[in-house]
Amino acid sequence: MHVLIVGAGGFIGRHVAARLLAAGARVTLAARAPERLARSFPMAETLVCDLAHDTVADWAPRLAGIDAVVNCAGIIGNRADYARVHDEGARALFDACLAAGVGRVIQISSLGADESGVTAYHRSKKRADDHLIALDPAGERMGWAVLRPSLVMGRGGASTALFTALAVLPLMPRLGAGRWQVQPIHIDDLARAVLRLLERPGPLACLLDAVGPQAVSTDELTEALRGWLGLGRAPKLALPKPLLALVARLGIGPATRESLTMLAAGNTAPSAPFVAALGFCPMTPGEALARQPACAADLVEARLCALAPVLTGLLAMVWLSGGIVSLAFAPTATIAPWLGRVGLAGPGATAALWAGSLADIAVGLGLILRRRGAPLAGAALMAVYTAILTAAARELWADPFGPLVKNLAVLGLSLALFAMEARRG
Known part of the structure; x- marks a missing residue:
């Protein structure tokens, strides 16, 4: 048959x-x-x-x-x-x-x-x-x-x-x-x-x-x-x-x-x-x-399924807040020197700020809407930001508030959520 x-x-x-x-x-x-x-x-x-x-x-x-x-x-x-x-x-x-x-x-x-x-x-x-x-x-x-x-x-x-x-x-x-x-x-x-x-x-x-x-x-x-x-x-x-x-x-x-x-x-x-x-x-x-x-894998899978909405929401908040704060709340006097350290000033700096902020917001919305690939897009974007800041201000790796070290946690969470997308078929 x-x-x-x-x-x-x-x-x-x-x-x-x-x-x-x-x-x-x-x-x-x-x-x-x-x-x-x-x-x-x-x-x-x-x-x-x-x-x-x-x-x-x-x-x-x-x-x-x-x-x-x-x-x-x-x-x-x-x-x-x-x-x-x-x-x-x-x-x-x-x-x-x-x-x-x-x-x-x-x-x-x-x-x-x-x-x-x-x-x-x-x-x-x-x-x-x-x-x-x-x-x-x-x-x-x-x-x-x-x-x-x-x-x-x-x-x-x-x-x-x-x-x-x-x-x-x-x-x-x-x-x-x-x-x-x-x-x-x-x-x-x-x-x-x-x-x-x-x-x-x-x-x-x-x-x-x-x-x-x-x-x-x-x-x-x-x-x-x-x-x-x-x-x-x-x-x-x-x-x-x-x-x-x-x-x-x-x-x-x-x-x-x-x-x-x-x-x-x-x-x-x-x-x-x-x-x-x-x-x-x-x-x-x-x-x-x-x-x-x-078996142990069944318990892990069940816990991941329960945690997935929480992890997704937290990661989306990171991206949305980064984009919205940069555009709406951060003083220009604070942002301009950092853009200058990577060689950006004037209209180029403004364009880069908007492009980066909108990319952050897009990743956050993609996570909320459960768009496939959104976690991986966020991981790639975070890797780019980290590489740029490492070249321009490597001393940030030793900063007591860990602005770059914390990126590693965001990268790890993004990759984990990307791996969990397999559960959706």
Whole structure:
């Protein structure tokens, strides 16, 4: 069987790829940037795709010789283009599959992508699900299955990152009143379900809520992850809903407005239909955590995830204050002699002051807006400043206030945040 996995660069897509390859399937991985996938999965083929722009005509040559397609593509965020990726892009893919004679399509949707959907994320997924089902309701020409998972647990997943970040804090935040309900399914069980659906003989027309056997509250899940990381109990801190909404709106930390809305609405469903259809019972959260014990790297990752917004905010303040103070508050009589030491005076000095200050402000805003590469740009800019001042006033290295020595700390923090960008994919 030759399977095309769309959205293979994401958390679910990578695990589905690994499961299918281990089962001996021929796999092609499709993603916007497949170069890293080619290195991670050298035994698989890769191709470039972009659901936000690809049409039926774009998909036609890619589907030649493909027996089955698994659509794992999904985005979530305050500025995510759900309509183009989840809805229009997925519908173009499904239409192309039918036209190309693809025998089977598995759509990874979301629990809540039904008439009760409370977010744009849910509604966009539902439109794509409905379109796939309508193409062949009985699944006789093109077998289909729609899997609607609840919160998906597993190393590297956004949901696990959110709850482990909460779990490591000395005061454990409570989302809502701590009673929001979720029904986690482990990524291994979700990948196993995809494989079973692909291997099932005969026509396929199947819509399933992919949930584990046990519903838990957000408090219970956070406490379980805290114990998994080897940490003792911690006092709980209730977070009012307006504060949670503000944090999510500002994009601080791993939570988004959509994810918080989905959690508040509840994320549970009966597990019996899933078990009956696929012939196995998924792991409970406790069983899943016990099967994959935490290591030191898990604790470090959780702490970094919790600290990232704080570190980013502090570094942004350094850059913004440097740029704003230089332009608006620092006396000209103080700045001019320093510019003169590097050979700048008159209009050239003014231009350099504005250029440097605006560059500082741009780096600060880039950090706040989470622009990729902003920490590295800041590190490069700080290195340039340090080199210039070392050449013009090397005595500053011995200054008791350490104006140049402190640059090393800023450089180190910038490089650390740049390295942490890998967590965002």
